[in-house]
Amino acid sequence: MADPMIAVDNLTVEYDGNRVLNGVSLDIQRDEVMVLLGGSGSGKTTMLRHIIGLEPPTSGTVRVRGVDINRCSAKELKAIRCTMGVAFQESALFNSLSVEENVDLPLRELTTLADPIIEIMTYMKLAAVGLGEAGKRMPQELSGGMKKRAAIARATALDPEILIFDEPSAGLDPIVAAGLDELILFLKRAFHMTILVVTHELASAFRIADRVAMLYEGSLIAVDSKDAFRASTQPRVRQFLDRVPDPITESKAVQEHIRELAGLTGAKN
């Protein structure tokens, strides 16, 4: 098998002694759409932030195109980041800039292209996500779905090889969410991008994924093709797929805490 585009090896992350990721290893191959599933608080976003090099891990490595992003030089990291596009959960558009200024920012900052070329490229990127006529509008004038699409246009501005999405369909209605799924598939087909999507939306995951990985309490409990994942018998995967809630009030920790609050900790013995 070819070298993976992204190779996460034994990634461990702790915040104030609290372990959030527990020795996670995951390879993402060129041209594949990898969906990272997991419940709230499972460590998905933490893993994403480490893959894009926003935070250093407690231990373990993250290699992007073979380069360890936590031990490379600033110049290498910049080169790596130029090949990655990231669409954040809350879009993270610059509110002081218009939509087209948001999209042309990386082109103006990181290339030496002439202004007319940048204008054409910006329009093409916006048109590709269906926002060709919204370029002059400010981010606060856009709907949630339009903001997400504008964020995708900005993420693709430099034609990255790797595209990363954090909860792309969170908070969107099913029609807009389905539209975003199709857009992700279009980007993969048209530009042969390697795509990592962090989500907990099952319908979206099974529509766009080549492979699916699932995090549970900071550990990777499954990495499989979407069909194999769907047929998994792993109890936590099944619980997630079958939407079975945790018995919250029966959990041992909750019972213990209630006992403590009621001053019954000593009475037990």
Add this chain to the structure above:
Amino acid sequence: MNALEAIGSGVIQGLDYVGGLTMQFWSGLRASPRVLPFAGRRSRWQTAMRQMAAIGVDALPIVALMSVCAGFILAMQTGTYLKRYGALQYVMDVVAIGFTRELGPLLTALIICGRSGSAFSAEIGTMVVTNEIDALRTMAIDPIELVLTPKYVAAMIVIPCLTIMSNTFGILAGAAFMYISTKIRLAMYLQYIFNSIEMRDIFTGLLKSLVFATIIVNVGCMEGFKVKGGADAVGRSTTSAVVRSTYLVILADAFFTAIFYLVHK
């Protein structure tokens, strides 16, 4: 925690803060040429121009008002005592030297701390909370260069200009007092002022204003970059930016005044 631990912890935190501030200052300084017109990027210079309007032009009315009031108060307070000794003319020296060396730069810096230092912190803090700073990093764009440096270049240009305006308004307020109290005309007053102040008085004031500009921009931006959490954290960073930049400006003022005193002695 015993007293020694508390002192040690405070010293380490202070050194950590000053270290972070120095590193940020150095990064901003290195990126400054890329903001300048002709040599740098056009969009950066345009941003710096907008900042100049926000930091400088918009602050001019309040700087003018405060300087006129401070100049008039200074003249009245010193005039009351000097009049007893028949030395009322020295009010002009006090106002001229006091403003050019001390009050002009300090008053301007304190106004800019409150107006713009807080605005820098709130702007950048909000960008942190909404992931805009993270987005810049993932796009391989240095937030210091894009966000801080235009503000720094703008402040380095407009704060000395505002200081000169503050000096002018303060001295003119002194002229008003002298006219009211002794009927000294403006031309004579100005001639006396030009004779009493030296170029080094003006230069030391302007040098101070450059240091104050550096402190205000770097502290304001650093407090913004340090934001963790939500809207309440942005509010706290704004308060912290004003408080820290104010006391650092006053400390720097005391330090430079002592240096100039020793040099001129």
